[in-house]
Amino acid sequence: MAVLEQGQVVPEPQVGFLVIAKRVVRNYWLLRILRALFTVWLVATLTFFLIRLMPGNPVEVYVQNLVTQQGVPYPQALQLAASLYNINLDEPLWQQYFSYMGAMVHGDMGTSIIQQGVPVMQIVLTFLPWTLFSVGLGLIISFLLGMLLGIFAAYRRESVFDHFVTNFSSLLHAIPNYIIAILILVYAGVQWHIIDITAMRGTLSPGVQPSLSLGFVKDALYHAALPIATYVITTIGGWILAMRASTESTLGEDYVTVAKARGLRERRIALAYVGRNAALPLFTQLTLSLAFAVGGSILIETIFVYQGLGLTLQNSINQRDYPVMQGILVIITAVVVFANLIADVLYGFIDPRVRVQGKE
Amino acid sequence: MSIPATETGLRETPERETVLAVKDLEVGYLAKRGIVHAVRGVTFDLKEGETVALIGESGSGKTTLGLALVRLLPGSARVTNGEILFYTESGEEIPVTKLNDEQLRRFRWQECAMVFQSALNALNPVMRIRDHFKDTWKAHVRANGSKGDASERNVTARAMEALRLVQLDAERVMRAFPHELSGGMRQRVMIALGLLLRPRVLILDEPTTALDVITQRAIIEVIRDLRKKLSFSMIFISHDLSLAAELADRVVTMYAGRVVEIADIKDAFYHPRHPYTVGLLRSVPTLVGDRQELASIPGSPPDMIDLPSGCKFHPRCPYATDKCRMEEPPLIEVGPGRGSACWHWEKVGADWEAGTNE
Structure with missing residues (x-):
């Protein structure tokens, strides 16, 4: 259709704006980016109003504290609070919303209530890398290992290995990640003393500074080991089952039979013909699972006291630190949305059939 | 050509x-x-x-x-x-x-x-x-x-x-x-x-x-x-x-997992010696020669698990006799380098030649 429309000389009498709008609609990637921005905006708006519906308003609590404990007159206390939070509390909610959004467009997400004066952006940037590191590594390990085991299970259909792996995968797939985390903590950490959970807390051992040394990497991995193990254990079952099913159907494809007829080596067929095609549908699931994993990190990081974004979010919710909550939620959303966008771009490289030419 | x-x-x-x-x-x-x-x-x-x-x-x-x-x-x-x-x-x-x-x-x-x-x-x-x-x-x-x-x-x-x-x-x-x-x-x-x-x-x-x-x-x-x-x-x-x-150059006709006729391409077309090949030829229109009534082979291919006795084609064959029902014919040599797995190949051949010469 694109060819037809380009080929025809269609008179376009519309005014400038409509022409631009049409161009935008026809440009697939521009449209995708706009849609991603819209999603982030939508989530920012929803969280802005939703978190203010939560019981227990910290601003009021703070003002009350000033009035009752320090004897500050009420209007002055309000002003103090307003200057601290950079929110004019006399304003109606929608006006607060617009000033918040206006600031956010400039990259300013306000300052924390609890850690007074610390910009939200700084808090996010401090903790986000740790969450991305642990969640990302966990997902990649789980994805690759799961695909490998899935292929083996499919190749050895109905064998003992296949039955064991398939049943075990279903079991792992059914257990929520926080249960696994608690089990690790209780048994491996407390009951059996296999691992030193106290030393593994946090993101780095005291005194270790981020650098490009082996020591730093080892220390980072040591502290992230338990969250990563939890992510791997809880997601690998799904990957194994998906890859096994996908491989099984790919093995029945004609091009696999033909590849055998062509006398290709078994390993080449397994990798380039079966494996590569069977993995395609799993890449779509990978982007979806990223959102789940980031969401799941809140509980996991809390359980293992791993100072990532999830733990920070948990604390900010407990303390009703609105700007931090809001900021983290928006950033998580943005990360997931743009990870999806990148995955879409990458998918075009993996599967030549979906390479986009200005159209969906 | x-x-x-x-x-x-x-x-x-x-x-x-x-x-x-x-x-x-x-x-x-x-x-x-x-x-x-x-x-x-x-x-x-x-x-x-x-x-x-x-x-x-x-x-x-x-x-x-x-x-x-x-x-x-x-x-x-x-x-x-x-x-x-x-x-x-x-x-x-x-x-x-x-x-x-x-x-x-x-x-x-x-x-x-x-x-x-x-x-x-x-x-x-x-x-x-x-x-x-x-x-x-x-x-x-x-x-x-x-x-x-x-x-x-x-x-x-x-x-x-x-x-x-x-x-x-x-x-x-x-x-x-x-x-x-x-x-x-x-x-x-x-x-x-x-x-x-x-x-x-x-x-x-x-x-x-x-x-x-x-x-x-x-x-x-x-x-x-x-x-x-x-x-x-x-x-x-x-x-x-x-x-x-x-x-x-040559045609190998198969029926129910067996070769029923092997013949040179011309012989297979113009002088078939097996009723199944005859049936196949009668079921497709020809461009040369007289217009003929198209006839499909009655019945359907046999159950390959529970095969009929004797010649596997007998339930669908107009030439079938008791011998066909009892005994499966081997590939009989009916000419130089050609064979037909039919007890009645001579009759089939004669009928075909008579039919096409009419």
Whole structure:
């Protein structure tokens, strides 16, 4: 259709704006980016109003504290609070919303209530890398290992290995990640003393500074080991089952039979013909699972006291630190949305059939 | 030019070398109800440069036979008896049924290539055509070291040559992904891929079924053209007698897993000696000769698990007698180099000759 429309000389009498709008609609990637921005905006708006519906308003609590404990007159206390939070509390909610959004467009997400004066952006940037590191590594390990085991299970259909792996995968797939985390903590950490959970807390051992040394990497991995193990254990079952099913159907494809007829080596067929095609549908699931994993990190990081974004979010919710909550939620959303966008771009490289030419 | 091969003198002559000999081959599929007797004691051979057409209805065992020749049968299939012997150019005998995995891998495509009926899905969708050629080349050339080197330029040159032979725009096709090509083009690519290693035998399993009529025509032309330019033996599996007529030197008619008639292409068409072949001929219109009433063969192919007694064709055969119901006829020699598995072949022949001369 694109060819037809380009080929025809269609008179376009519309005014400038409509022409631009049409161009935008026809440009697939521009449209995708706009849609991603819209999603982030939508989530920012929803969280802005939703978190203010939560019981227990910290601003009021703070003002009350000033009035009752320090004897500050009420209007002055309000002003103090307003200057601290950079929110004019006399304003109606929608006006607060617009000033918040206006600031956010400039990259300013306000300052924390609890850690007074610390910009939200700084808090996010401090903790986000740790969450991305642990969640990302966990997902990649789980994805690759799961695909490998899935292929083996499919190749050895109905064998003992296949039955064991398939049943075990279903079991792992059914257990929520926080249960696994608690089990690790209780048994491996407390009951059996296999691992030193106290030393593994946090993101780095005291005194270790981020650098490009082996020591730093080892220390980072040591502290992230338990969250990563939890992510791997809880997601690998799904990957194994998906890859096994996908491989099984790919093995029945004609091009696999033909590849055998062509006398290709078994390993080449397994990798380039079966494996590569069977993995395609799993890449779509990978982007979806990223959102789940980031969401799941809140509980996991809390359980293992791993100072990532999830733990920070948990604390900010407990303390009703609105700007931090809001900021983290928006950033998580943005990360997931743009990870999806990148995955879409990458998918075009993996599967030549979906390479986009200005159209969906 | 409707029946070219016979006119070029490619008839069976004693001095021509045998490239492939199938002896008393039996293949069964394990099913829940019992064993599906797909191929039951098939014996035939293929001479150098010859084209043999395997003709039969769906379920007659012709595709199973084709797959058995390169040992590509699915896991539920068992070769229960017989042997497949392949002879290389140097006269070496390859017992296909006894090869180990690595020997089998090298045998496939190098000596015997196969083009399948599923033209649309025979190529890996995530690989360029170029890489299909490279993969095939690397899998064989490096292993042997005899057929030239595996250098990039060598492969490309050979691939381009093969693609030009099947009348494709080689430059463009090499760069393309399978989904960018039409069904007919993909089937040509498969044929070119089949010829890349210059195998002695090319098996074509209904290579035109997934294609439209015009594309079918083009593919047949390509194959015929190739047969003239290159010397390879060919097994052409089809249910379409008219396609077989255009390409084959000899016709092997199969019914219920058995060879019921082997004949020269002309004899098969003009002097059939088996009622099943007669039935097949009567069910398709002819362009030459008088207009005849088309007649389908009554009944349907037999249950391959629970086969009828005696001659497997007797429930559908107008000539059937008590003998047919009791005893299965062997392949009776009814002329030089031709056979018919029918007790009443003489009567069938006489009736046919009388019918066409009317």
